[in-house]
Amino acid sequence: MNKRVKALALMVVMTTFFTGPSLAAEDAALLKDMTSVIALLGLPCGQVVSVIKKGDNDHIASCQDGNRYRVFLNAEGRVVAQKQ
């Protein structure tokens, strides 16, 4: 029983240790991606500080300057940033 608890604890620690940074890296990549998209579209933003995923290829990006954009892929295959 004691061994099982130890094994379980080890698994939890290892999972947290390895998946935590990778998720953080993914988040950072998405923030960077959204920042680049909004800048490419010439919209005021500064840096994207948080992203909420609404669906596939559909996100709400909150900017450093307080602006919020819905960034999504429209039917024509264009990336659109719509001010919220």
Place this chain on the structure above:
Amino acid sequence: MHATRLIGLLLLLLIAGCAGVERTPPQSGASPAVAVEPSATRPTEESVAKAESPDAKTSAKVPVEQPGKKPSATPSSGKKETAAPLDLTALETRLKETKAIGVFTKITLKNQVDDLLDQFRAYYQGRAKVSLAELRQPYDRLLLKVLSLLQDGDPELAREIVTSREAIWNILADPAKFATL
């Protein structure tokens, strides 16, 4: 006890290794003709000697390599700078493959490249009221955007794009070449 033996063995190996390396510099420094033998027969010894005394070895190797087998090794590294400029297809492929920019950014860039190509198409079909010189501005702007996105994450691709800047423009500015896109 075990640890002492192990340390003793390691020290012995280290001394033996150092003793073997110390002999090489006088040989190479004395006559370049002697240095030909190890390079031809045993490349491993040569690589060890390289790490030990770079000054002595390089000065000895330069005259050896010129008449010897390896004249192609040094020019190839120099040729890297003068790589052939990219065409649009190659540029597109490299941009698709790079990990420096995210998926949404790539799609946005593709949209903007397509928009620019549409402007060129309109110009060649006589539908646009802009001149070729005026089209250079959006082209430069788009290239700058791409470079700013790539310069940190993929500096090599950014450098290649800078070198290809005029080559790509020449394709766009030539109606015959543009028609083949």
